[in-house]
Amino acid sequence: MPRSSESTAQVREHFRRKAFSFDHLYDEEHALQRLLRPGLFNRRELAVSVVREYEEPSVLDVGGGSGRVGEPVLEAGAARYVDVDLSEAMLDLARERLARFGDRVELVRGDFLSAELEGPFDIVLALGYFDYIADAPAHIGRIAELCSGSVVASFPRWTWTKGPVRKLRYEVINRCPIFDYTEPQLRELFREFTSIQIDPGRSGYLLRADR
Ligand SMILES: C[S@@+](CC[C@H](N)C(=O)[O-])C[C@H]1O[C@@H](n2cnc3c(N)ncnc32)[C@H](O)[C@@H]1O
Secondary structure (H helix, E strand, C coil): CCHHHHHHHHHHHHHHHHHHHHHHHHHCCCHHHHHHCHHHHHHHHHHHHHHHHCCCCEEEEECCCCCCCHHHHHHCCCCEEEEEECCHHHHHHHHHHHHHHHHHEEEEECCCCCCCCCCCEEEEEECCCHHHCCCHHHHHHHHHHHEEEEEEEEEECCCCCCHHHHHHHHHHHCCCCCCCCCHHHHHHHCCCCCEEEEEECCCEEEEEEEC
């Protein structure tokens, strides 16, 4: 099996097993959880604030998972919300969570690189996604093709405080490969966008790029 399809299969298997525990992280939105995982909540808040800048935007959520970001994005006025995700277990949670929004929601199961998606979209989100992506240039290329407005994406970066434990937990214990990024690398990857803002968080970058 080529390297990237092997890692895609490992990521799918990881989220088949971990769908509930990942989804549950959002339930613990109390002060301690915010302190432990500020990135999880900051990235969702940025996504919602960008949605509010548009009038009834179309939103593509790449690796949108269980719809924890989709729900407030739809409440903020997205007219069309498409969650494309590898994991059936994550999409099952999204289906339940987003049922009340009816036909404003489309759930697409598959690898983002090859999934059939009808664009363009005003906004493309990729939150907690690039951690698992072996070939970032290909994925950012497809995002750029599908995005007519703004991208909001998060990217982990290596830190000596969290990095080794994270690598051990994901790659050795859970057999799920993960990847890190640097700011110059991100500026190069998004060079075709006219404006790029990168906020270097405690353990990861939060990026907004506009056409
Ligand atoms: C950490 S979860 C983040 C979910 C959601 N974006 C959030 O922030 O709540 C990452 C998601 O990316 C999905 N994913 C990883 N690689 C993918 C790929 N190549 N194509 C589609 N989805 C993928 C996983 O199945 C998982 O649901």
